[in-house]
Amino acid sequence: xxxxxxxxxxxxxxxxxxxxxxxxxxxxxxxxxxxxxxxxxxxxxxxxxxxxxxxxxxxxxxxxxxxxxxxxxxxxxxxxxxxxxxxxxxxxxxxxxxxxxxxxxxxxxxxxxxxxxxxxxxxxxxxxxxxxxxxxxxxxxxxxxxxxxxxxxxxxxxxxxxxxxxxxxx
Numbered sequence: 001x002x003x004x005x006x007x008x009x010x011x012x013x014x015x016x017x018x019x020x021x022x023x024x025x026x027x028x029x030x031x032x033x034x035x036x037x038x039x040x041x042x043x044x045x046x047x048x049x050x051x052x053x054x055x056x057x058x059x060x061x062x063x064x065x066x067x068x069x070x071x072x073x074x075x076x077x078x079x080x081x082x083x084x085x086x087x088x089x090x091x092x093x094x095x096x097x098x099x100x101x102x103x104x105x106x107x108x109x110x111x112x113x114x115x116x117x118x119x120x121x122x123x124x125x126x127x128x129x130x131x132x133x134x135x136x137x138x139x140x141x142x143x144x145x146x147x148x149x150x151x152x153x154x155x156x157x158x159x160x161x162x163x164x165x166x167x168x169x170x
Contacts, residue, residue: 047078053167057083058136067155079103080144084136084170087111087160094127094151101145105135109160113138113170132160138170 040063047059057080064074076099087109104116105125109132116138119125127133137145159166 045076047076050167052165054083054169056080057167058085065153067149067151067153069153071152072150073153074148074150077147077149078144079135079137079147081137081141082139082169083167084111084113084138085134086164086166086168087132087134088166089130089132089158089160090127090151091154091156092129092152094149094155096125096127096150097148098123098125099146099148101137101143102141103135103145103147104138105133107131107133111161130158136167136170 045061045063047061049055050058050060059078059080061076061078062073063076065071067073067075079101084104098119098121100121102121103119103123103125105119106112106116111134157166
C-alpha cells in the first residue's frame with residue numbers, strides 16, 4: 001500500500017480503466033495555433049555581434065523586443081572566453097539565468113578580475129537598477145556562456161569608466 005491506502009493492484013486497475021479515456025482525449029487534440037503560441041526552435045535563434053565590440057566577444061539574440069525599446073524585452077547574450085564588460089549600470093533591474101557555460105560576475109565600479117564570482121548553468125542573477133557591475137568570461141575558459149536576460153527598456157546604460165570601451169579583453 002502507498003500512503004493513500006491504495007495497493008499496487010488497485011492502482012494498476014484504475015490506470016487500466018482510464019486508458020481508453022486518455023487515448024480518446026489525445027485523439028481529439030487540436031493542432032497548435034501559432035498565432036496564439038509562438039515558438040522558435042534552437043536552430044532558428046540568430047545571434048548577432050554586439051555593435052562596437054571586438055569580433056567573437058559578445059553576441060545577442062533578441063527573442064522578444066530589444067533592450068533599447070520601451071517595455072519588456074527578453075534576450076540571450078553569448079560571451080566568448082577572453083572578454084568582459086567594463087563596470088556599467090542600467091536604469092532598471094535585469095533578471096538573468098545562466099543557460100550554458102560559466103558566467104563570471106562582480107559588482108562595483110572597480111574592475112578587478114581577481115574577485116570575480118563564477119556562476120554555473122541554472123543560476124539566477126538579479127542586477128539591481130543603477131548599481132555598478134561587470135561580467136563576462138575570462139581568458140582560459142573552454143566555452144562561451146549563454147545568459148537569458150529579461151528586463152524593461154530602454155536600459156539607458158551608463159559606464160563607470162566612460163573613457164574605456166564597454167567590452168574589453170580579459
